[in-house]
């Protein structure tokens with residue numbers, strides 16, 4: 110794989126400026142690749158290619174079945190190269206190879222799901238109120254799509270955008286996170302191998318402020334789909350107003366995990382760990398905000414802390430490792446400051462709260478899994494997304510208070526509720542203002558169900574039927590089969 114090039118109009122090309130960027134392994138800070146560093150000019154070139162190919166109309170005129178077949182072939186190639194992709198993802202992000210393998214299965218599943226969906230919706234005939242007319246609704250591609258992805262699930266988040274955009278007949282320009290572009294580069298090679306026509310998919314590498322901003326503002330882009338942080342999302346929203354682009358935003362979360370005293374205790378503790386410490390808490394839907402019923406607080410914290418102490422940190426390539434490093438030095442410093450500020454606000458460190466002291470981990474961006482107790486809803490550490498391996502614990506006394514606390518957030522991405530009382534669970538779910546709510550589980554997602562946020566966690570949905578509709582325009586066609594003069598004037 111040649112990482113030094115971008116993919117524009119069906120050609121692998123160096124950045125116009127000739128510049129490159131070093132990609133760093135977060136486990137040991139070694140340089141693992143040099144990649145092209147594109148800028149606004151590369152982005153403009155890619156947009157022009159995507160615009161030209163879309164306007165020629167050959168791709169959008171292919172049948173949905175044909176596009177579905179190509180997307181199915183991409184899934185098969187991802188499965189063929191699963192191990193290589195998983196190792197690349199772990200090298201780039203620090204997550205365990207086991208987690209990356211799971212991501213690759215999910216990614217192939219997303220391409221397969223959309224391949225199967227491609228030709229299942231041929232539109233709709235409307236019962237027209239006017240005699241001798243035919244009224245129908247058809248779906249068409251939106252056009253040229255700009256797609257911007259984050260570093261935490263690089264290829265997974267890319268797949269949620271690439272697969273539906275392709276089956277809907279759009280052309281696109283993708284900009285992966287500048288920190289973690291490797292698996293996305295590889296998948297562009299696979300899309301070329303699968304026979305995606307020239308200019309339909311374009312890859313520009315580089316910084317958000319240059320390439321990303323150009324995609325958001327460029328008036329030849331019809332839709333921008335962004336996954337990332339809330340402040341970047343707001344900025345993109347402003348830039349996208351240049352030509353009133355369609356907008357899909359998948360932003361952050363500060364996700365409540367509500368645990369009632371009647372929950373299965375062992376399972377709730379165990380899953381509370383999974384909800385946060387996968388990928389060192391760098392998950393948009395991480396259940397970092399535990400809200401536990403007061404009567405079981407002490408027992409819950411005791412058990413949680415004991416389990417947290419046993420989490421094994423290390424290289425994602427070591428089979429014994431359960432949690433890898435954070436993505437970068439800058440991010441590590443942010444997480445440290447986030448915890449330190451929480452402590453200044455009055456939170457107590459029950460475990461963690463610092464970097465590990467093992468010599469073998471000193472070159473990596475490691476932070477110990479951390480539990481903060483004595484937290485209350487108005488604290489910054491409870492309200493802000495730390496995006497690290499940090500749990501805050503609050504307590505509640507009754508159902509009403511649990512729901513009020515869970516909803517006390519600008520975010521509304523996801524949440525969980527643990528109880529054996531089915532009616533109580535359903536009442537909570539009905540009142541929790543989040544795009545996904547899990548009952549007696551956490552962090553489960555699959556291609557068939559929509560994903561996205563209420564409130565400031567975003568706009569629109571990815572995955573499922575809605576994830577395809579983001580990439581479609583809806584057209585009403587009204588056909589008068591017996592036109593006659595009206596003689597009004």
Ligand SMILES: NC(=O)c1ccc[n+]([C@@H]2O[C@H](COP(=O)([O-])OP(=O)(O)OC[C@H]3O[C@@H](n4cnc5c(N)ncnc54)[C@H](O)[C@@H]3O)[C@@H](O)[C@H]2O)c1
Pocket residue numbers: 257258259260261262266284285286287315316317318320321322325336337338339341342344345359360361362392393394494496522561562566567
């Ligand atoms: N809701 C979801 O499904 C979901 C999934 C994954 C991650 N996230 C969120 O992503 C965030 C972490 O990712 P991150 O740190 O990479 O986010 P980020 O906002 O810093 O960057 C995301 C992407 O936006 C680009 N970007 C930065 N500035 C830009 C600009 N001015 N214009 C256009 N593009 C720009 C970056 O280069 C990167 O490709 C967290 O907040 C997390 O919750 C959300």
Ligand SMILES: C[N+](C)(C)CC=O
Pocket residue numbers: 261262265391392393394554
């Ligand atoms: C959407 N998800 C859960 C796959 C990754 C969020 O960061």
